[in-house]
Amino acid sequence: MLKSKTKQKIFGSLLIILGLGFVITVYLSYEKVQSEIKRPVSYQSVSISKPVPSFQKGDKIGTMFLPRTKEYIPIYEGTESDILADGAGHYEKSSIPGLGNHVILSGHRDTYFKGLKELKKNDLIFLETNNGNFEYKIKKFSIVSSKDSTILTPKSRPILTLTTCYPFSFIGNAPKRYIVTAELITSKSTSSLYLSN
Amino acid sequence: MRKKVSYSLLLLTLILTFATITPVKAAPTQEEVENLADKLGWTAQDLQRYLNFKGLQVEDFEDIEILEKQLGTPITPTRLDHLLEEYSMSREELDILLAGFHEDVNDYWFIEELEVAIDFYQNHEEAMIQIEEFLQHIGINDQEKQNVYNQLNKLDTTLLSQQVHKWKGQFAELQDIDSESKLNEDQKRTLVNFWDDYFRITSIKPVFTLIDDNGKRKSTSISSLMSEPIVDTLAIELFDEKDNFIGDAIVTADMLSTPFTVETADKFVDMASMSEQLSTLYAAQMPNTASYLPLLVCMGYLLILIGIYFTFRKKSYAKK
Numbered sequence: 001m002l003k004s005k006t007k008q009k010i011f012g013s014l015l016i017i018l019g020l021g022f023v024i025t026v027y028l029s030y031e032k033v034q035s036e037i038k039r040p041v042s043y044q045s046v047s048i049s050k051p052v053p054s055f056q057k058g059d060k061i062g063t064m065f066l067p068r069t070k071e072y073i074p075i076y077e078g079t080e081s082d083i084l085a086d087g088a089g090h091y092e093k094s095s096i097p098g099l100g101n102h103v104i105l106s107g108h109r110d111t112y113f114k115g116l117k118e119l120k121k122n123d124l125i126f127l128e129t130n131n132g133n134f135e136y137k138i139k140k141f142s143i144v145s146s147k148d149s150t151i152l153t154p155k156s157r158p159i160l161t162l163t164t165c166y167p168f169s170f171i172g173n174a175p176k177r178y179i180v181t182a183e184l185i186t187s188k189s190t191s192s193l194y195l196s197n
Numbered sequence: 198m199r200k201k202v203s204y205s206l207l208l209l210t211l212i213l214t215f216a217t218i219t220p221v222k223a224a225p226t227q228e229e230v231e232n233l234a235d236k237l238g239w240t241a242q243d244l245q246r247y248l249n250f251k252g253l254q255v256e257d258f259e260d261i262e263i264l265e266k267q268l269g270t271p272i273t274p275t276r277l278d279h280l281l282e283e284y285s286m287s288r289e290e291l292d293i294l295l296a297g298f299h300e301d302v303n304d305y306w307f308i309e310e311l312e313v314a315i316d317f318y319q320n321h322e323e324a325m326i327q328i329e330e331f332l333q334h335i336g337i338n339d340q341e342k343q344n345v346y347n348q349l350n351k352l353d354t355t356l357l358s359q360q361v362h363k364w365k366g367q368f369a370e371l372q373d374i375d376s377e378s379k380l381n382e383d384q385k386r387t388l389v390n391f392w393d394d395y396f397r398i399t400s401i402k403p404v405f406t407l408i409d410d411n412g413k414r415k416s417t418s419i420s421s422l423m424s425e426p427i428v429d430t431l432a433i434e435l436f437d438e439k440d441n442f443i444g445d446a447i448v449t450a451d452m453l454s455t456p457f458t459v460e461t462a463d464k465f466v467d468m469a470s471m472s473e474q475l476s477t478l479y480a481a482q483m484p485n486t487a488s489y490l491p492l493l494v495c496m497g498y499l500l501i502l503i504g505i506y507f508t509f510r511k512k513s514y515a516k517k
Contacts, residue, residue: 012507015500022497026490054355079484089484093350108488122250137250139304146483150299156317157310165486171495173487181299185252 033111037071041128054096058083061090062097062129064105069115075127079106088112091152094161098131098187102155106163109178113164116180125160125182136160136182146177158184225261233261238273247306269307276308284315294318324467331464335452341444348401348437349469360398361470367391368466371459380458385423391462392419399469400438407431 041063055061055077064073074087083089084107090096094104107113119138127134143166144151151161160182165174225233227241234244247268248254258264270276281291295301298318305311332342349357367387371380380388396403405422407415407429414432422431428450435443 008507008510012504015504015507017504019497019500019502019504022493022500026494026497029490054353081485081488084484084486085488091484106484106486108486108490110488110490113486124252135252137252142299144299148299148483150297151483153298154317154321155298155300156314163483163486170487171491173485177483177486179299 030111037073037112037115039072041072041074055090057092062127062131064088065126065128066115066119066123067126068120068123069118071115073107073112075105075129084108084112088162094152096131097127097129097134097160101158102153102161103127103159104152104161104163109164109166109168109174113162114168116162116164116178117168119180124185125162127160132188134160134187135185137185138180138182140181142179142181144177144179146173146175148177151177151179158187160184224256225258225264229261230255230264233265237268237271238276239271243271244268269309272302272305272308272311277302277311280308280312280315284319286315291315294322297322328464328467331460335446335448335461337444337446344443345401345435345468348443349399352399356398357469360394361466364391364395364462364466364469368459368463380423388458388462389420389423395462395465395469401443402436402438402440404434404436405431406434 057078057080059077061075061077064075065071066073075090076083076087077090077092079089079091088105088107091104091106094100094102097103107116109116119141121138121140123138125136125138127136146165151163162180162182164178166176166178167174168178230244231241234241237244239247245255255264258267277288281288284291286294292301294315295304295318300314302311305314329342337345368391371384371387392403395401403419405417405419407417407427408431409415409429415429417431430450431448432445433448434445437443
């Protein structure tokens with residue numbers, strides 16, 4: 001039979017290995033996200049086809065490019081946790097880019113939306129989707145309560161809202177949200193191309 | 198033949214010369230820009246700031262008229278006062294209205310944009326207030342209202358939008374009915390069909406119960422409600438597709454006039470339409486954007502520390 005000293009040693013070592021495993025897993029996940037979003041994705045060809053009016057949960061909608069951080073963030077339909085693990089989530093009840101005024105995207109503050117805190121007023125944000133390419137300019141930043149009902153409202157003009165948790169270094173469900181509001185500057189949407197053709 | 202060639206060469210040379218010496222682009226002069234800014238009540242810097250924000254430069258415009266067309270009427274205190282007067286609003290009321298949509302006056306460059314926003318937000322607010330009042334009137338509380346919206350939010354927006362359009366069309370002919378008149382058979386059928394359609398599409402299951410003065414309950418249906426005069430109180434309970442309770446409403450016999458019946462249907466369509474346009478407002482909780490990674494890393498460090506502690510404790514025993 002093993003002595004209790006040895007048992008404790010084995011138990012301690014197992015805990016250390018398990019702990020290291022956790023830390024390494026997290027490190028690898030961060031590395032994966034970082035390498036993914038630094039890789040350029042191009043939606044250069046805006047095909048003149050009927051615009052996609054709606055998406056199924058989990059469908060890829062397009063890519064958001066942040067020139068300041070040189071990040072290409074994939075956008076998927078829906079904001080469930082499994083979707084946000086793969087990229088930014090398009091809030092389903094908000095407008096599809098090119099088909100309505102208020103586009104809302106959410107992302108994890110420690111992975112895909114980590115770069116949000118680097119952004120400055122007047123920075124550009126590009127949305128490249130199958131419905132067209134859209135250029136937004138950042139108008140303001142705000143920190144609001146997670147229950148703030150004024151953020152997800154419809155808008156009278158084309159607005160892109162990015163939401164993530166705040167504080168950025170908080171562990172668990174943060175009580176606040178970091179909001180980036182950007183205004184549409186130019187758009188080359190398939191819906192307008194489609195209508196004019 | 199040689200003459201022809203030399204003429205062609207001369208023509209080509211002339212075209213090329215003109216093409217190179219003709220300026221490609223004209224731009225408004227500094228003086229024109231300053232005059233325009235002055236006319237609008239802006240400084241040249243304000244105009245520059247606006248163009249910069251839009252990613253444009255003065256040189257992008259061929260002449261000052263085209264630049265002027267691009268601009269609206271800048272917001273100045275006097276113009277803002279005038280706009281507020283038009284809408285019979287105080288500045289404070291405007292601030293409150295915009296704040297409800299996470300905006301303020303500084304988010305707008307031009308009076309025209311602000312005017313569109315006031316119209317848009319006021320209409321939405323009014324529609325919302327009307328629905329709220331109606332729901333309160335029939336005894337649906339805030340939680341129940343939220344449940345109805347949640348149920349409507351489960352639907353495909355495009356489908357819902359088509360339905361709302363169809364329903365609105367059906368009601369157009371019922372709108373002018375006054376409190377004295379009775380619905381004819383066709384109109385009754387329209388309403389019965391509407392409710393069947395509405396509950397089927399929204400997956401809301403209604404349970405209608407008539408309660409008489411002695412508290413005796415009798416279950417009923419929409420079609421029989423439409424065909425028989427109602428003298429008792431009507432209790433309506435709504436359930437979702439999994440039989441979870443959504444809400445209940447109480448309608449007394451004296452409330453059940455013809456316009457009320459039509460209004461009820463109309464308000465439920467408004468709710469569906471609201472959920473389509475304003476769902477974001479009612480699904481007010483923002484998505485949870487915390488990932489499990491920081492928690493995992495903390496657990497990792499904690500496990501390492503506990504592991505080290507166990508190893509350390511063993512050593513201190515050994516010393517003894």
